[in-house]
Amino acid sequence: MPDHMRIYAIGDVHGRLDLLSALQAAIDEDMAAHPGPDCVEVYLGDYVDRGPQSSGVLDALMARRESRKAVCLSGNHEAVMLESLMSQESFSRWLRMGGLETVFSYIRPTAGGDEARMWNEWRSAVPAEHISFLRQLSSHFVCGDYLFVHAGLRPGIPLEEQSRDDMMWIRREFLDCADWFGHCVVHGHTPMKDPEVLGNRINIDTGAYATGCLTCLVLEGADRFLIAT
Template structure:
């Protein structure tokens, strides 16, 4: 059986449509697809991305979803007006342009941006925010967001699993802490890990398919395959097919083998 995986989409719904078309051409409409998270932020149409994923799920497509760190930041802002995460070493706010929270809210009709930030102990927080030419507080912005964002989208974000597994594969957003059993992994590591993971050559028992760390193109590292090809930074979204232990990238010309070390 061929499985498919899609890495970080980051609000680029047109790229998602293209990737789904490539998978459909390779495996048909009933293809089993694993989505690895970071559906939102940076791109112009986070709402459209979630609409497509939820519609596919509700239509009975055999799709499985993992939560990404950006999805959790979006969720936490809606739930608790949080704009920071302890795993962001720079202290940047979710509303900083590098993270893209403002573009996510804009896709729901809340067009605006931060007008300034305050720094407190190295942590950046909103000083002011403008929506449609009007200055609003963070609490006002959060209330407006909760009103604008469909309940189905909020429930989707809340219910996202942290990983999926098969006999031979582990699907997760960021990666694993080496040496720790899968079901004992820390949530923050599953969503954020880089140090201690990317440089590890440890055998994790199964091949790990992940995203989170943007590359210019998916890469096979032997014990893991990073399929975040940088769609959040303007690169094409590259889906992969997994069959018989082999990994293939998909484009309009079909399959290309993705070999370890390449």
């Protein structure tokens, strides 16, 4: 990392506001215990779906940006949520990939299963601030020898030619590649029991919504260590 700079990179939250709050408190404690560097928090995407408090997670991230330097990247679940605001067909697909929990973080569950009515009620309940936040999410962030992205990069493609879709969705082609990508890539998207630290990439998605373990990678100088719930 550049001199006098520290990064806190946070993995996939997936609606677990309780874990996000606990991890942010741990970050605050670490910053207080080790003052000095310019600190930046980098959130790797997938804030919504599967867990119970997606709406609250978005509120918390927006509030965090008011008091901390924070970079929020887009995950594939944020992209699908945005698509679902515009298309009932996308909404139907989204419900099957964890979106139902997000819907119920905005509106109360209703009996009868009328999907069209649910879609319209949910769209009316999503604050304009949430939509603006989702639309402004970055695809990636570079600092020092590290590149931060939700899913990964397509091998053999220069960074400036990488597609936003690949950065949010790619899996096997990236995970199976041992090549150097020009930076050490810090990513989430593919849940693992433990953080995966390899020569060319570091995966910090530890399946928080199911495991209760939300992971943060701390980078300063040539040092790196982990904080986790």
